[in-house]
Amino acid sequence: MSQNVKSEFSKKSSSVVLENITKIFQQPETGKDFVAVNHINLTINDGEMVTLLGPSGCGKTTTLRMISGFEYPTEGKLMIGGRDVAKVPPNKRGISMVFQSYALFPHMNIWENVAYGLRVAKVGKEELIRRTEAALELMQLKGLESRFPNQLSGGQQQRVALARAVIIEPSVLLFDEPLSNLDAKLRESMRDELRALQKRLGITSLYVTHDQSEAMAISDRVVIMKDGNIMQQGSPTEIYEQPNCRFVAQFIGKANFIEGELKGRDGEAALVEVDGSIIAVPRPGAMPGLNIGDKCCIVVRPESVELSEEEGPLSGVVKRATYYGAKIEYEIERNGQSIIVENYNPQLTKRFEEGDLVSMKLISQCLRVLA
């Protein structure tokens, strides 16, 4: 089945290569250029699902639109399947896109919406019917063929948009925040469905989102962007466990930064002095640009802290305790700095109240050191 489906919808799947891609919007009035995307290099391998993640205005949507052809790069080389597409208009790129608003054609029924790309390509009637039926079946849209988009639920509309996008056997499939219009529960199930489909079809995909948990759940590789630059790219695990800068650490999940000074190395471990005492970090990460004697910080995830009443080197006062059911989130004040601590399974551990004096024990395996 899997083999079958793949051959049906993604025969032409191919890689995407961005070399030194820059997009500059000109502002003639001020004479200033606005650099939306700044010399980025990115490769999406054949069959891979890559997510562009970043705050709004980071250039992720501009990047997506350059790949789709709705924007043209100011500089750089853009290759799809080994072909330079700099001068190829969007309708000739052989790629497909799922829009944030779904962009279903309101005057066509579901069948016609799905079949649209084949009609454009003037596919013969028999093949048209066969492939449309297959796409409808794939997306579990059987029985809804003669409805119109406004007669469907959000999730169903999303499925139609997907069916319409994959039917033309695109070499690349682009997703422009496709789940942001769905409510939270549906978003999660559609997210998993979408990922399963992408894996099954093996279509090279680029997914744009500002939702970090969505990015983590769906991608082979996550690309974090900020101000037109790529900050870091890697698997979800790498991004979370080996952030290369404070921005990434903070953007993916939550992070506390405990300021200190890099005193030395002990084998793999880094020795960081914090308020006069040395903390040994056994797996500090690559520590890019850090030399002995430099100011640095220890990256502490909220779940990597254990609280206790016993005296310890790192102590603070509970400013806030918020109960979420699965966890309690504490805000601990220490030397004027707030540290967020998450305590899972609150039924098993001691609970603290606002005003309690606590000491924090850092789980040293989970700490990283950054500049």
Next chain:
Amino acid sequence: METGTVSRGKSAARMAKQNGTKSILRQPVLLVAVILTILLLLLFVVYPLAKVLIFSLTDADGGFSLENLISIITTSRYLKVFGRTMLLGLIVAVLATFIGYIFAYTVTRTNVPMKGFLKLIATLPILSPPFVLSLSVIFLFGKQGLITKGIFGITDNDVYGMLSLIVVQTMSFFPIAYLTLSGILESIDASVEDAACNMGANRWKTFWTVTLPLSLPGIISGALLVFIQSLEDFSNPATIGGSYTTLSIEVYNIITGTYDMRKGSVLAILLLVPALTAFLLNKYWVNKKSFVTVTGKPTQARKMINEPHIKWPLFIFCILVAAVILLFYGTVIYGSFVKTWGVDFSLTLEQYQRALRFGLDSLWTSMILAVISAIIGGLLGMIIAYITAKRNYYGKRFIEVSSVLMFALPGTVLGISYILGFNTPPLLLTGTGLILVIVFVFRNMPVAIESGTTTLLQIDNSIEEASTILGADSGYSFRRITLPLLRNSFFSGIVYSFTKAITAVSAVIFLVSPSWTLITSKIYGLFDLAKFGQAAAFVTMMIVILLVFIGIFNRLIQWLLAPRSRVPSLKSRSEGVK
């Protein structure tokens, strides 16, 4: 702070314009459409208008001269005509807006009976052929008038003049004010008025402190629109104005009587300036002042006024106006079936027989030209809406402004500009049917453009992008996505264009020729011959034609717009799978 946002907005707009220009350059079909549209507008809007301006400011040798202008504005006769035109416009604007407001308020705020009927009455005169009301005034109050002679025995009543003009124009144009005002009144959030009531204001107080101030932009807008209509009106002053000559009549008399095109041009400019001023005032000032905000949230249903002392006086007023309108229309229809009005009231079809012998060919000409121009205008209107609504590029503003300009021009000015522009080779079009089609297309297109633009702005950009990314070029996307979504606007544009074309008088009165005579100019001729019965027959036929056309078209639209499933039948599907 404010200047900062403005300048940022501006530069963003310019950025968008540059990008837009580039993207247009990349799409050959679109580029051709833009260039062709600009050329058409230059040729058929800008060029003839420029010609009038130049003509009015030059002497016989072609040199610059203000002589014509000065000689006209220092001639007391023309000053008087100008003053009369303005005065009439003002009076009619006030009266028509007043009646329109009462109709709009009654329909939107009270729960009087027969609302459907009142709405119909208040929109009917817009679709009406010209001459109906002046004809019935003659039938009712003229020398053979049913009321003047029949009831009061007056046989020498001079029905022609200012009073009749005021009555006829007010009745003709109050629907314009009504439509504007009912839109505004409808969109005032019910909760605002409820809030006033809640704070202890009675109905009267609420009206004066909330409803009226909020509808003020609509009142000004309605009055300006009526004022423009009154200025450019030709058919009513020509038939019932008598010695009360207005500017459009003066222009007509000069051009058809003395062929003095220079004088005609200057007078046309005198007519153009106030009309254009009122138009621009309405478009750019009043519309910006509008307080109404459309939130899109469903607001609570308005509670209709039920107090007898408010609703019944309003109702009686509306019914009286309606009765007058029905009386006028009924009189004309009756008049078309009568042997000799005022003398022999025996019923006969004689008027129709004579009328058809006299002008059946013009009736056909009118209908055919109207259909052709409506279809061309509808299509061109959609194309212009398409190339202007969502894109920004150099030249777009020109397309927008010049395409709307024709709408603002008084018909007489348009007529004279086309004579001047197209009476010499290689642009020799006067005397042809083509020139009539062109006038109709460009004059009536703005409504289609407006409606198309509104529709397009509601369509999300990504719908077109979705079509593009699935492989369609801009032509295919236009045919399969945009055009179908525009169908509604397209057809309403066609209905409007057709109606306006078949009822047009002022713009075409100079442009008709012996081989291309329109029915309206034939009817006008019948007035000169005092053959009012035949005129009534023609007008009645036009009413029927318009009703039938609009009826058929509405059916057609409903049929065409009904969503149809294009899912292949089960049989062919199962065959396909095999």
